[in-house]
Each structure stands twice: as structure tokens, then as C-alpha cells.
Amino acid sequence: MQLISCPWCGPREEVEFHYGGQAHVAYPDDPAALSDEDWARFVFFRDNPSGPFAERWSHAAGCRRWFNAIRDTRSHELLDVYRMDEAQPARTGTS
Amino acid sequence: MTTDRRTAVPPGADLPDHPSFLWPNPDPAKSYDVVIVGGGGHGLATAYYLAKVHGITNVAVLDKGWLAGGNMARNTTIIRSNYLWDESSGIYEHSLKLWENLEAELDYPILFDQRGVLNLAHSLQDVRDSVRRVNANRLNGIDAEWVDADGVQELCPIVNVSPDVRYPVLGATYQPRAGIAKHDYVAWGYARAAAAMGVDLIQNCEVTGIDTVGGRVRGVRTTRGRVAAGKVALCAAGHSSVLAAMAGLRLPVQSHPLQALVSELLEPVHPTVVMSNAVHVYVSQAHKGELVMGAGIDSYNGYGQRGSFHIIERQMAAALELFPIFARAHLLRTWAGIVDVSPDASPIVGLTPIDGLYLNCGWGTGGFKATPGLGDCFAHTVAKDKPHQFNEPFTLERFTTGALVDEHGAAAVAH
Numbered sequence: 001m002q003l004i005s006c007p008w009c010g011p012r013e014e015v016e017f018h019y020g021g022q023a024h025v026a027y028p029d030d031p032a033a034l035s036d037e038d039w040a041r042f043v044f045f046r047d048n049p050s051g052p053f054a055e056r057w058s059h060a061a062g063c064r065r066w067f068n069a070i071r072d073t074r075s076h077e078l079l080d081v082y083r084m085d086e087a088q089p090a091r092t093g094t095s
Numbered sequence: 096m097t098t099d100r101r102t103a104v105p106p107g108a109d110l111p112d113h114p115s116f117l118w119p120n121p122d123p124a125k126s127y128d129v130v131i132v133g134g135g136g137h138g139l140a141t142a143y144y145l146a147k148v149h150g151i152t153n154v155a156v157l158d159k160g161w162l163a164g165g166n167m168a169r170n171t172t173i174i175r176s177n178y179l180w181d182e183s184s185g186i187y188e189h190s191l192k193l194w195e196n197l198e199a200e201l202d203y204p205i206l207f208d209q210r211g212v213l214n215l216a217h218s219l220q221d222v223r224d225s226v227r228r229v230n231a232n233r234l235n236g237i238d239a240e241w242v243d244a245d246g247v248q249e250l251c252p253i254v255n256v257s258p259d260v261r262y263p264v265l266g267a268t269y270q271p272r273a274g275i276a277k278h279d280y281v282a283w284g285y286a287r288a289a290a291a292m293g294v295d296l297i298q299n300c301e302v303t304g305i306d307t308v309g310g311r312v313r314g315v316r317t318t319r320g321r322v323a324a325g326k327v328a329l330c331a332a333g334h335s336s337v338l339a340a341m342a343g344l345r346l347p348v349q350s351h352p353l354q355a356l357v358s359e360l361l362e363p364v365h366p367t368v369v370m371s372n373a374v375h376v377y378v379s380q381a382h383k384g385e386l387v388m389g390a391g392i393d394s395y396n397g398y399g400q401r402g403s404f405h406i407i408e409r410q411m412a413a414a415l416e417l418f419p420i421f422a423r424a425h426l427l428r429t430w431a432g433i434v435d436v437s438p439d440a441s442p443i444v445g446l447t448p449i450d451g452l453y454l455n456c457g458w459g460t461g462g463f464k465a466t467p468g469l470g471d472c473f474a475h476t477v478a479k480d481k482p483h484q485f486n487e488p489f490t491l492e493r494f495t496t497g498a499l500v501d502e503h504g505a506a507a508v509a510h
């Protein structure tokens with residue numbers, strides 16, 4: 001089974017984790033100002049790259065904390081994990 | 096369905112390898128009226144109906160691998176049209192009607208077998224949703240009935256309908272005209288017929304770029320050179336986002352691994368198709384005798400055509416809960432495809448903001464059953480530059496207007 005390194009607990013089995021999709025999607029600053037197109041983009045459109053992807057995971061059956069990871073969607077290899085309050089590692093992009 | 100044809104061995108079907116002699120293997124020409132990206136079921140069916148119905152034969156189907164080696168080769172072949180909403184009923188029932196005549200249409204045996212599908216209900220809410228769906232189906236002229244637990248047992252004696260299980264079977268919806276077909280033969284039937292009408296089927300030809308000039312598509316770049324095209328139709332299933340991005344288009348789909356598995360070959364034990372959303376497994380028995388099972392997607396995005404083993408474990412546990420007699424069957428093989436899942440679990444089929452570029456994606460875990468219907472409607476869309484009535488609701492714009500076709504929980508949607 002794939003091991004995922006929780007930044008708080010270290011490597012644990014994948015079944016302990018819950019997937020949260022693309023990371024770094026901020027809630028709109030001024031929701032009232034959004035057009036329908038902007039809302040559609042915020043609610044329904046997410047990146048879907050074949051390659052490195054910055055995404056959220058939650059250690060649901062462990063410390064129950066959310067964190068971010070960079071994972072290659074082709075090999076499923078985790079390239080980086082980092083805490084929510086840490087910046088996205090510079091060496092990889094989301095696309 | 097013609098029984099004599101069903102038992103006949105299709106040309107090439109007795110061979111271990113792809114029967115490439117059913118169609119020529121040409122090099123790409125410099126230009127085509129229509130280039131279809133993706134040689135799965137959808138791309139091949141679209142090419143067939145473009146040629147057959149619209150007389151457009153200067154067409155190429157380009158695939159990065161071998162023909163129909165993507166989800167078309169990996170799906171569990173469930174065919175049904177018992178979806179909840181009118182929009183879905185339209186396109187899936189159109190497709191089912193085409194399935195019913197497809198062997199004759201293609202003059203090729205596809206082992207289409209209307210053995211019926213049971214969608215089990217395990218809770219009061221399941222029962223209410225199921226009965227509602229039966230009524231909605233009937234209003235749309237789709238065969239559907241509600242059967243109680245005894246009825247389930249009568250239709251499929253090996254289902255455990257004991258009340259002493261965690262998720263007892265309270266009943267099911269039943270669509271008698273639903274069934275299965277042999278996916279490879281469907282692909283080969285369409286490929287052979289399309290090639291015979293002049294369509295170029297080009298394998299090992301990956302599209303790496305889409306050329307546009309002034310908002311109009313001009314052609315594609317491939318690993319085998321540039322190919323000019325009047326129109327480009329995307330049928331890339333799990334890779335749709337990657338293709339669309341080449342034209343600067345962002346799609347509201349996420350690509351996930353979807354796994355399935357088969358047992359060793361067994362005597363016929365399972366006469367129908369059984370699906371359960373609550374226990375989360377679905378099972379049929381293929382013509383050869385293997386039990387074919389699947390369940391839900393792996394949660395994470397993935398392009399690797401493989402998923403995690405705990406998903407398989409859960410799937411087997413669910414299968415044993417419903418079918419205790421499977422306990423002694425052996426798992427033979429597991430695999431995965433890449434499915435393009437949309438936010439409302441409905442497809443996206445139609446025009447794009449780029450002239451001459453047409454989009455077919457978002458079928459996720461359930462597009463095999465749509466193969467003939469989608470092919471017909473998408474060919475119409477490409478030929479007339481206008482959606483067919485049955486794909487008109489399935490625009491990309493619906494995510495902005497809010498006119499979603501939400502088939503998530505409502506339609507027992509899985510496959």
C-alpha cells in the first residue's frame with residue numbers, strides 16, 4: 001500500500017487519508033463582485049494536470065489535520081508534503 | 096438481437112492479438128475534413144456515423160496507442176438507460192435503441208445481451224429514490240419496474256436477500272432491456288465499418304498540439320507530423336483536460352483511476368446484472384464465464400491507469416456481502432482506466448468557444464453504454480456545427496448558467 005507522509009505524524013498507509021483535490025484555491029475576496037463566469041470557475045473548474053499536482057490531503061484517521069502535497073498524477077509518487085501554513089515548494093508547479 | 100449471429104465467432108475474435116487485418120493501417124495524410132482525437136468507442140462510433148449518416152468520409156481517427164486500448168478495453172460493459180432526468184433519458188435511451196439494432200447495422204456480432212439490470216435498494220431512502228426513478232423512467236417511455244426482495248431473488252437467485260445483513264436488500268429497480276455487450280467486438284465492428292467507408296484509422300499517433308488561427312481550428316500536431324483539419328473532434332476520455340489545454344480551453348472535469356476485476360471462468364451462475372450503490376459494487380458474468388466486478392473511482396486524480404489495492408479489497412468485501420457464494424471464487428485480474436468525471440456526473444458534448452473544435456468528455460464511469468448514441472449525436476454536432484437534440488442539454492456553458500443535469504445520487508449512477 002502507498003505510504004503518505006503526514007507532515008505531523010510521518011509515513012502512514014494511504015487508507016488513513018482523505019483526498020481534498022487541488023490546493024491553493026482561495027475563497028473569493030469579494031464574493032458579491034463575482035460574475036457568473038467567475039463563480040463557475042471557482043465552484044466547478046479545477047486544474048487536472050497529467051504530472052505534478054499541488055493538492056490537499058487530510059490525515060482523517062490520524063491527527064485529523066489537513067496538509068498539502070505535490071504528487072505526480074502519472075506515477076502517483078508523492079514529491080513533497082508541506083503544512084497548510086507553508087508556501088508551495090518552488091521546485092514544482094501545479095500544471 | 097439475432098441469436099444465430101451471437102453465437103458466431105467474429106472474424107479475428109479467436110486470435111490472441113488485435114485483428115488489425117479488419118482495417119488497413121495507413122500513415123496520416125496531410126489533411127482531413129475532420130480529425131477525431133481518440134480511437135476509443137466514442138471516436139470510432141463518431142467516425143462511423145459521420146461517414147454513414149452524413150457522407151463525410153475524409154476523416155481520420157488518431158490514437159496515441161492502439162485502437163480501443165483505453166477505457167473501451169477496460170470497462171465492465173453495463174448498458175442501461177434508467178437514468179433519472181429527462182435530459183439523460185433522452186441520450187441514454189437513444190443509445191439503447193441503437194444498441195438493439197447494432198449487430199445488424201454493423202453486420203458484426205457484438206454479443207449484445209439484454210439480460211436486465213437490477214439496481215438494489217438497501218434503505219428507506221434508497222427505496223423512495225428508486226421508486227421515483229422508476230416512475231420518471233416510465234414517463235419517458237423507458238422500461239422500468241420496482242421489484243421487492245422476493246422479486247430480486249427470483250430474477251437473481253444468488254443475491255443474499257436475508258434481512259440479517261448490514262445492508263439488507265429491500266428491493267430493486269429492474270430494467271429488462273438493459274444488459275451487456277462485448278466491448279472489443281463493438282470497437283472492432285465500428286472500426287471495420289468506418290474503415291470500409293474510407294475513414295483512416297491511425298494508431299500510435301499522439302496529438303501533441305492543436306493549431307488555431309483567429310479563433311478557428313486549423314489542425315493538430317502529432318508525433319507523426321502535422322495534420323491539417325477543417326474540424327477537430329475530441330474523444331480523449333481520461334485525457335480530455337490535457338487535449339483541451341492544447342487549445343487553451345479549461346474543462347470542469349477531473350481524471351481519476353477506475354478499477355475493475357474478473358474472477359476465473361465459472362459455470363453460469365449469474366443471469367443478470369446487479370448494481371448496488373450502498374454496498375458499492377456491481378457484478379455481471381461475462382459470456383466466457385468470468386465474474387466481472389467494479390465499484391467506484393479511486394479518490395485521487397490519476398493518469399497512471401492503476402489504482403490502490405484497498406479499493407479492490409473493499410469491492411470484494413461488498414461483493415461477498417451480496418453474493419456469499421463468491422467466497423470460493425478466485426480473483427484473476429484487476430486493472431484500471433482513467434475516467435473523466437464531471438461535477439454533475441453528466442457528459443459534456445458540443446461546441447466550444449473555438450470554431451471547428453468539438454468537445455466530447457465527462458462520461459466518467461459510464462460512457463460505454465452511450466457509445467452508439469453519442470457517436471450518432473456527436474457526428475451530427477460535428478457535421479452540422481450544431482448540437483443534436485439529445486446532446487443539446489450537455490453543454491460546457493451549463494456550469495455557468497447552472498442548468499446542471501445532476502445524476503449523482505439520483506440515478507443510481509455508477510456505470
Ligand SMILES: Cc1cc2nc3c(=O)[nH]c(=O)nc-3n(C[C@H](O)[C@H](O)[C@H](O)COP(=O)(O)OP(=O)(O)OC[C@H]3O[C@@H](n4cnc5c(N)ncnc54)[C@H](O)[C@@H]3O)c2cc1C
Binds near residue numbers: 171301303458462510
Ligand atoms: C474500469 C471501468 C469500468 C467501466 N464500466 C463501465 C460500464 O459498465 N458501463 C459504461 O457505460 N461505462 C463504463 N465505463 C466508462 C467507459 O469505459 C467510458 O466512459 C468510455 O469508454 C469512454 O469513451 P471511449 O471509449 O471513447 O474512451 P477510451 O477508450 O478511453 O478512448 C479515448 C482514447 O483517446 C486516446 N488518447 C488520449 N490522449 C490522446 C492524444 N493526445 N492523442 C491521441 N489519442 C489520445 C486514448 O489512447 C484512448 O484510446 C468504465 C470505465 C472503466 C475504466
Ligand SMILES: [Zn+2]
Binds near residue numbers: 008062065
Ligand atoms: Zn497526521
